[in-house]
Amino acid sequence: MKWKRSDIVKWGISGLFAISAIAVASLTVGRDIYYGSTDKGLLSFAIVSLSGYLFFLFIPVELAFIYYLGTDVNIWLLNLVAISTAMVSQSADYLIGYLFSSTIIERFIGVHRYEKAEDKIRKYGNIAIFMFNALPLSSPVISLAAGMLKHRVRDAILYTVSGLVVKHLVLTLIFMW
Numbered sequence: 756m757k758w759k760r761s762d763i764v765k766w767g768i769s770g771l772f773a774i775s776a777i778a779v780a781s782l783t784v785g786r787d788i789y790y791g792s793t794d795k796g797l798l799s800f801a802i803v804s805l806s807g808y809l810f811f812l813f814i815p816v817e818l819a820f821i822y823y824l825g826t827d828v829n830i831w832l833l834n835l836v837a838i839s840t841a842m843v844s845q846s847a848d849y850l851i852g853y854l855f856s857s858t859i860i861e862r863f864i865g866v867h868r869y870e871k872a873e874d875k876i877r878k879y880g881n882i883a884i885f886m887f888n889a890l891p892l893s894s895p896v897i898s899l900a901a902g903m904l905k906h907r908v909r910d911a912i913l914y915t916v917s918g919l920v921v922k923h924l925v926l927t928l929i930f931m932w
Contacts, residue, residue: 797828801836808844808895816841817891817926824930834927838919845888845898845915852902868893872900880906881914888918889925 800823807816816837823833875883876897884906887897894915901911 797823797832797836800828800833801840804837804840805844808841809848815891817922820923820926821930824927830927830931834923837923838916841888841894841919842912842916845895846912848895848898849902849908849911852899853905854902868896869900869903872896873904876900876904876906881910884911884914885918888915889921891922894918 800819803819804816807819820833820837824830872893875887879886884894884897884901886892887894898911898915
């Protein structure tokens with residue numbers, strides 16, 4: 756198979772994003788786990804959450820949230836940090852989708868993933884935004900697609916926040932019980 760320049764660029768960018776995700780996770784939550792300390796826990800979690808909810812870095816934020824639930828970090832403050840950093844990142848995802856053309860974004864995340872997200876938004880609208888945020892699904896891609904489809908900002912924010920609150924409260928109740 757002969758590599759085209761576009762394939763090399765796509766794999767190079769994907770590799771840089773993967774290295775970035777690994778570096779963010781390793782230097783924050785990974786460091787806390789390795790050293791067994793949580794003195795910088797909220798800052799580490801905030802960095803992971805902020806990074807993890809960007810559409811191009813896939814970091815399992817829910818696992819980091821569950822890890823910090825088991826530490827001595829204030830539970831309500833952890834929930835506040837989780838929801839607020841997720842909202843900042845997903846607002847950025849929405850704005851990126853709103854401002855950039857679909858062809859540029861399709862190159863970054865792939866046509867198939869973009870079309871699946873777009874189909875869900877067109878078919879189910881606000882319910883899709885809520886469900887993707889309430890469940891550990893790829894909610895940043897949904898925010899990106901909502902921006903690209905010029906979905907109402909107020910609805911996108913309302914259903915994103917609602918889904919995030921439900922997800923984090925359920926995780927808190929399950930793992931603290």
